[in-house]
Amino acid sequence: MSFLRLQPRLHGPALLLGSALASAAFLLMGVPAGMLLGCMLAAVLLATQDMDVQVPAPLFAIGQSVIACLMARSLHFEVLHRVAGEWPLFLGIAFSVMAASALLGYWLMRSGLLPGSTAIWGLAPGAASAMVLVAGDFGADTRLVAFMQYLRVALVTAIASLVAHFATGVAASPEHVAPGWDVQLAHWLHIQNPVHAGLTLALVLAAAWLGRTLTFPGGPLLIPMMLGLAMDNLSPWKLELPGPLLALAYAALGWGIGLRFNRAILEHAWRVLPRVLVAIAALIVLGLVIASSLMFFADVAPLTAYLATSPGGADSVAVIAVGSAVDAGFVMAMQMVRFFMVLLLGPRLSRWLVQRLSGRNAA
Structure with missing residues (x-):
């Protein structure tokens, strides 16, 4: 590492090589969002060595836009129709999970170990990469939010895989969710x-530009998501995201998050790790309680209920759902409703909780 520190021109190639190796390892193990996590890990390792590598702002904006379109593609007409027909159920369950995470975040925030609304966003049960992006718009420490979000995703994904294994007798393991390298490459x-691919690329670029031009919280994600929904559901064209474009997006987001880490942040995160782990464990238990109510009062199958209320990332939950004997449409609909609820209510809830805590401290 000291050699690379003396050779700034090698920092970029080192980031590319490290990202490729880490991503390949994660993909071979069948880890959901393996490329994003691999790029983030490589970026963290470089950042902890005080290497000066930065992601160009336009590239990061394009990455955000691609992720938003990826999410919009999951909200096809059948899913939207189901949400509209059963909206009290979806809103009630989504709000229950969000309220549970907010209460746990508030408890962690009261400890004073995390700045501002970082604890609230760190436990927000939405898509992890999206929550990290939105949290920065509201003054939260995105490095600590990323640490909390991806630790939560990793733990919840592992537990959900075990639950899927024991519930169906078929593990949501790499051989079930990750095909061979030749199939993946093809x-x-x-x-x-x-x-469709060309129109999607044009939409991604235009939405990225609008997201940077129209400055309002969540805009870089909401603008391309709304445009993507319109294109995919209201036009004769469909969103198509080729692999190289997804790879670019995962790399940009992973690097953008990981390069913000440094030794001080990692040491700080290590100090709060016990409380974060307790909060994540409590959130998982509360998710089980909510899933039980969904089973008994809505007659939803146990594994479907568990994955639908799981506080893991929507992408990792989707991978497990596809590889298991569950109602994948119901699972994704619930995950997306909760994501939108967090985007719409999360900022207000965060501000209210921070103000409430500030008032208590002043008194």
């Missing part, structure tokens, strides 16, 4: 409809 390079 899938990532394949373009089903060049016209």
